[in-house]
Amino acid sequence: MYPINLILDNKPCVVLGGGHVALRKVKGLLEAKAKVTVISPQIVEGLAKLVETKAIIWQKKCYEQGDLTDFILAICAIGNEEVNAQVRKEANQKKVILNVVDRLEFCDFALPAKIRRGDLLVTFSTNGKSPALSRYLRCKMEREFDETYANWLDKLVQLRKEAIEKLPTSDDREIFWRSALSDDVMELVRAKKYDEAEASIRDAISGFRA
Ligand SMILES: C[C@@]1(CC(=O)O)c2cc3[nH]c(cc4nc(cc5[nH]c(cc(n2)[C@H]1CCC(=O)O)[C@@](C)(CC(=O)O)[C@@H]5CCC(=O)O)C(CC(=O)O)=C4CCC(=O)O)c(CCC(=O)O)c3CC(=O)O
Numbered sequence: 001m002y003p004i005n006l007i008l009d010n011k012p013c014v015v016l017g018g019g020h021v022a023l024r025k026v027k028g029l030l031e032a033k034a035k036v037t038v039i040s041p042q043i044v045e046g047l048a049k050l051v052e053t054k055a056i057i058w059q060k061k062c063y064e065q066g067d068l069t070d071f072i073l074a075i076c077a078i079g080n081e082e083v084n085a086q087v088r089k090e091a092n093q094k095k096v097i098l099n100v101v102d103r104l105e106f107c108d109f110a111l112p113a114k115i116r117r118g119d120l121l122v123t124f125s126t127n128g129k130s131p132a133l134s135r136y137l138r139c140k141m142e143r144e145f146d147e148t149y150a151n152w153l154d155k156l157v158q159l160r161k162e163a164i165e166k167l168p169t170s171d172d173r174e175i176f177w178r179s180a181l182s183d184d185v186m187e188l189v190r191a192k193k194y195d196e197a198e199a200s201i202r203d204a205i206s207g208f209r210a
Pocket residue numbers: 024025028099100101102103104109110111112113114124125126127128129130131132133134135138
């Protein structure tokens with residue numbers, strides 16, 4: 001497995017099937033700001049609400065060959081081997097990247113469990129061996145990854161700009177950040193002393209010698 005984070009903002013994605021698994025996958029796509037269409041003869045209540053609020057488009061029908069046209073990514077959550085095979089075939093023809101929720105061998109990608117805190121994204125996966133373990137680790141680590149990292153990340157955006165202005169080469173910046181983002185600084189962050197942490201990084205930028 002090769003981990004990548006897809007940038008799906010406003011890109012057309014389709015979920016086939018309208019059950020609870022489809023709902024979870026749709027929610028994940030919406031978090032990534034994708035433009036989501038669901039194709040299914042029936043949908044669960046959670047999906048119906050998303051249709052009502054126009055958060056997603058619903059095509060009330062069974063999947064047919066040709067339905068993947070115009071989509072860049074598809075998730076097949078129907079749970080039928082025959083349909084899975086048809087969808088896999090069309091995805092190959094149209095070069096659409098596909099996830100089949102009950103068949104890892106048919107997948108171009110699998111979904112990890114995730115913790116999102118602002119722009120920070122932490123993911124867990126098990127190569128399909130135990131989604132339950134991915135979920136367990138996500139729940140456990142949610143406590144560790146509270147909002148402090150996301151708040152700090154917002155500050156780092158500006159500090160990174162300043163480091164780019166003051167430190168001439170990318171080698172310098174690599175050396176700088178590996179030492180500047182120290183346990184001591186991160187302890188200040190954990191204590192929500194963002195200003196002190198910020199000042200410490202600024203001092204380090206002005207005092208940096210390669
Ligand atoms: C391969 C993969 C394909 C994919 O969906 O991309 C896949 C496949 C399958 N899952 C099944 C079952 C369960 N899936 C979950 C939960 C999650 N499943 C997710 C991802 C993945 N699931 C991909 C690999 C992830 C990895 O590598 O770890 C998560 C992480 C992400 C998400 O869905 O968004 C999300 C947790 C989100 C969260 O809570 O954080 C639970 C637990 C629960 O719901 O409580 C159960 C019941 C317990 C169990 O079986 O473990 C079955 C049916 C097995 C059967 O028939 O018994 C299959 C099919 C098969 O295994 O063949």
